[in-house]
Amino acid sequence: MFEPSTLKDIAKALGLSTSTVSRALRDTHEISPETKKIVLEYAEKINYRPNPIALSLKERRSKSIGVIVSEVANHYFSQAINGIESIAYSRGYHVIITQTHESYEREKANIQHLASRSVDGLLVSLSAETSDTSYLQSLHKRGLPMVFFDRVADDIETHKIIANNEKGAFEATEFLIKKGCKRIAHLTSSSHLSISIERLEGYKQALEKYGLPFKQDYVKYCPHGGMFYEETETAVKELMALQEKPDAIFIAGDRLSIGCLVVLKNLRINIPEDINVTGFSNSDVLDLFNPPLTSVRQPAFEMGQIATEKLIKLIESKYPVYEFEKEVLETSLQVRDDL
Amino acid sequence: MFEPSTLKDIAKALGLSTSTVSRALRDTHEISPETKKIVLEYAEKINYRPNPIALSLKERRSKSIGVIVSEVANHYFSQAINGIESIAYSRGYHVIITQTHESYEREKANIQHLASRSVDGLLVSLSAETSDTSYLQSLHKRGLPMVFFDRVADDIETHKIIANNEKGAFEATEFLIKKGCKRIAHLTSSSHLSISIERLEGYKQALEKYGLPFKQDYVKYCPHGGMFYEETETAVKELMALQEKPDAIFIAGDRLSIGCLVVLKNLRINIPEDINVTGFSNSDVLDLFNPPLTSVRQPAFEMGQIATEKLIKLIESKYPVYEFEKEVLETSLQVRDDL
DNA sequence: AAGCTAGCCGGGAACGATTGCATAGATTTT
DNA sequence: AAAATCTATGCAATCGTTCCCGGCTAGCTT
The missing domain is CATH 3.40.50.2300 (Response regulator)
Structure with a gap:
């Protein structure tokens, strides 16, 4: 088995003490140039590497x-x-x-x-x-x-x-409004996450700026951020079962956005005929998607x-x-x- | 700063030696039940955790x-x-x-x-x-x-x-053949990778089984597995510039498959009108893609x-x-x- | 009553590296 | 010439843990 060389090995081989070897390798001024040279060359030869675990323990x-x-x-x-x-x-x-x-x-x-x-x-x-x-x-x-x-x-x-989650959410929501959407839902991750709170705020601000009412019914939380398909599906179904069915969804979250698109496809809800969608995502293959997804990208x-x-x-x-x-x-x- | 408790701390507090404490915690038979109990309770109380670094060094x-x-x-x-x-x-x-x-x-x-x-x-x-x-x-x-x-x-x-790269590649190629493709190109990663060699072999076997000729011109390598857009683009352009333009591409590799779809889209080469494509990929959002990609999925x-x-x-x-x-x-x- | 064993526990080395202190010899200072 | 300084090196402690070795005290055997 695999025995790396140690300071002691070098010291023994060279007839020095471990402290001298250690100092020579760390290039202290206390060690004579000749000794340093001998030590360095030998260390190089046997490919000495200090043991990081021992270092961790010490330092x-x-x-x-x-x-x-x-x-x-x-x-x-x-x-x-x-x-x-x-x-x-x-x-x-x-x-x-x-x-x-x-x-x-x-x-x-x-x-x-x-x-x-x-x-x-x-x-x-x-x-x-x-x-x-x-x-x-x-x-x-x-x-x-x-x-x-x-x-x-x-x-x-x-x-x-x-x-800037607020601004990102604002722009995504504004985009939907400018497309003519009036009943914009918001699908988001768990309610206590900082990003959820900020994105919700941006969403609200956009609604307010353009004189659209904020409705709590239109906000659906996925406590596991879309980790489970059912979670997302339930949320979407609930939105689509509302009396005043939303004409758009703004989705907060990478996984959630993709997951929501899959759900919509499976439920045969068409974009943009039946509903419009924007979401947070950093995927680099969004261009391949059909339907397309206008997305907020984070740096x-x-x-x-x-x-x-x-x-x-x-x-x-x-x-x-x-x-x-x-x-x-x-x-x-x-x-x-x-x- | 953050000083976790050690065996020595416990030993000192309890008036025992570190060895006794160590043995008590590891439940050796040499230690009396009473001592064990005292040690365990105290260790629990101060939330003692053995230092993994020291353990690593020792063991x-x-x-x-x-x-x-x-x-x-x-x-x-x-x-x-x-x-x-x-x-x-x-x-x-x-x-x-x-x-x-x-x-x-x-x-x-x-x-x-x-x-x-x-x-x-x-x-x-x-x-x-x-x-x-x-x-x-x-x-x-x-x-x-x-x-x-x-x-x-x-x-x-x-x-x-x-x-089973060979079989996967065989099936993907066979799928293209059964769709009626005659001139099937193969876009793959660097030539010395084991997966490239095996997938090439499966591709060849499918061609042979169905009496199609193997042409070296139809095989394009991307030495960096599609890490760079240009690499993939060049390969696709070269394929499409051949005199006998391929009517299908079988792509080996996850990143490469997605990358190739992007390239084809940018070059306005349409699937399936202009060309057919299959590839290796484990993406779980392929269903959202347009054009669709028939894919070989690995477990x-x-x-x-x-x-x-x-x-x-x-x-x-x-x-x-x-x-x-x-x-x-x-x-x-x-x-x-x-x- | 002397010896033996078993049970219980402490001392100290070891893992690999760094570093303050000690020391021996050489050199400089006064 | 004695004292001070400097140079080059070694010793030993340290980090936290395990484990070998040895010691002590009961209780038991003969």
């Missing part, structure tokens, strides 16, 4: 950051992860990705596990089920650096990176990058940080309209 | 496995990852996911990093660029357990989990599960394993045909 840090998302199969998150990796790797950090599948239990288990595994910090996007963040609170209070992105916890004081890659930069800054800060920022990035409305 | 294992895929944004891989996680977590293993983005350099860097970080084993799907696997060879010889899935290295003796989730089970068996085996299996799972052809 109480692991040069790795944990990422918590609901699913990597979500376009928004996979793009954000690419952004996270691009920064992390350039700064010498490992990235450990975990998925919650929108479950509070899995989120908690994953995060506890990451924390005990001594990640140096956390990049968190909450699961749809999560409303109690007290376990995160306690980790945060104990000094574990964390940065939220996309789905943030309002009661935890740290950096937060989000998209996922950049959000991942910024979140990682801020997290690393927190981790490497010598003094505790008490000033936190909430960075808001602009979304873009991508109009797709078959004429 | 020379980390209870974590490394996964190497080209991209998590690929439907096949994200499903396989879900399968991997489902098994790994139930067996108490961590999963560390890394992406190669089809680059040999990134693959090598990631794997070296994982190995030095003491993952207990590796689940590998090679990048499109990789043809030299000697660095993997050497890790394997040094005893690092690894299992390949999907894109395997033929010259490394270990477990391999693949789909990605199961492949991930099986690979992980086999890897854990290798890791936990007390004796070196010399008998390796190649498990082949069946694909399914999902016909989508607008009449």
Whole structure:
């Protein structure tokens, strides 16, 4: 079995002490140039690599950051992860990705596990089920650096990176209004998620600006963000069973948008004849869809990058940080309209 | 800062030695029931968790496995990852996911990093660029357990989990032939990948069975598996510029299939009027596509599960394993045909 | 009553690396 | 010439855990 070489091996082979070898490799001025040369050459020869586990134990840090998302199969998150990796790797950090599948239990288990595994910090996007963040609170209070992105916890004081959900939702709703829709429904994820609240607000503002009434009946929540087909189907069916059937749906959420299109197709509800649709999505194949989907796109890659930069800054800060920022990035409305 | 409790803390608080505490927690028979009870209760009270880093150092294992895929944004891989996680977590293993983005350099860097970080084993799907696997060879010889899935290295003796690529490719090609296509092109990933070779073989067999000639001109390789739009576009343009223009394309690869559809749309080549298409894909939204794509679907989730089970068996085996299996799972052809 | 065993527990080394302190010899300062 | 400084190296503690080894106290046997 696979026995990597250690400082001790080098020391024994060269007749030196481990401390001398360690210092020689770290290029301290205390070691004579000749000794350094001998050590470096031998280390090179046997391909010595310091044991990161021993280092973690000693230094109480692991040069790795944990990422918590609901699913990597979500376009928004996979793009954000690419952004996270691009920064992390350039700064010498490992990235450990975990998925919650929108479950509070899995989120908690994953995060506890990451924390005990001594990640140096956390990049968190909450699961749809999560409303109690007290376990995160306690980790945060104990000094574990964390940065939220996309789905943030309002009661935890740290950096937060989000998209301009209100404006994105406003534009998507406005688009439907300008197409002549009068009864616009809103299909969204679980009600306590920050993104749901903000997108609902944008939706309301658009209605108000154009003098359309807001109706609670038109807002349908999917507590698991469309993880289950039935959840989405039920919501759509309920909307379509209303007395005043909606003539449009604005959907908040990547998975939900795609899921809703599938449901509509299966229910043989045609777009745009029977209903109009816009939604949040970062899919890069929306152009292939029929019916087309006008979508709000978030700068996922950049959000991942910024979140990682801020997290690393927190981790490497010598003094505790008490000033936190909430960075808001602009979304873009991508109009797709078959004429 | 965040100081988790240790064995020493418990020992000091209870007036015992660390060894006694350690044994009490691990429920050794040497410790009296009363002492055990006291220790367990106190440990529970202060929420003691053994430090996994210290354990890793001592036990020379980390209870974590490394996964190497080209991209998590690929439907096949994200499903396989879900399968991997489902098994790994139930067996108490961590999963560390890394992406190669089809680059040999990134693959090598990631794997070296994982190995030095003491993952207990590796689940590998090679990048499109990789043809030299000697660095993997050497890790394997040094005893690092690894299992390949999907894109395997033929010259490394270990477990391999693949789909029946030949049969899948055969069926997809046969489907085109039965639709009446005579000049079927084949768009595939880089030529040295195992999946490319097998899918090409299935394609050839279908042609042969139905008495169609095989033409090298009809086979186009994308060395980066369609990572870059231009690569795919060039290949499609070359095919369409042939004197005997193909009347169908069979595409090997998830990303490539989607990419090719985008290219065809942009080039205003219509399906099925101008050309017919089938491809490998695990996307779950193909039903929303227009034009429709008849696709070969791989049992990605199961492949991930099986690979992980086999890897854990290798890791936990007390004796070196010399008998390796190649498990082949069946694909399914999902016909989508607008009449 | 002396010896034996079993039960229970503590001491200390080990895993691999870093680092403050000690030390020996060489060199410079006063 | 004695003292101070500097150079190059080694010793040992540390991080948190496990485990080998040995010690002590009962209780039991003969």
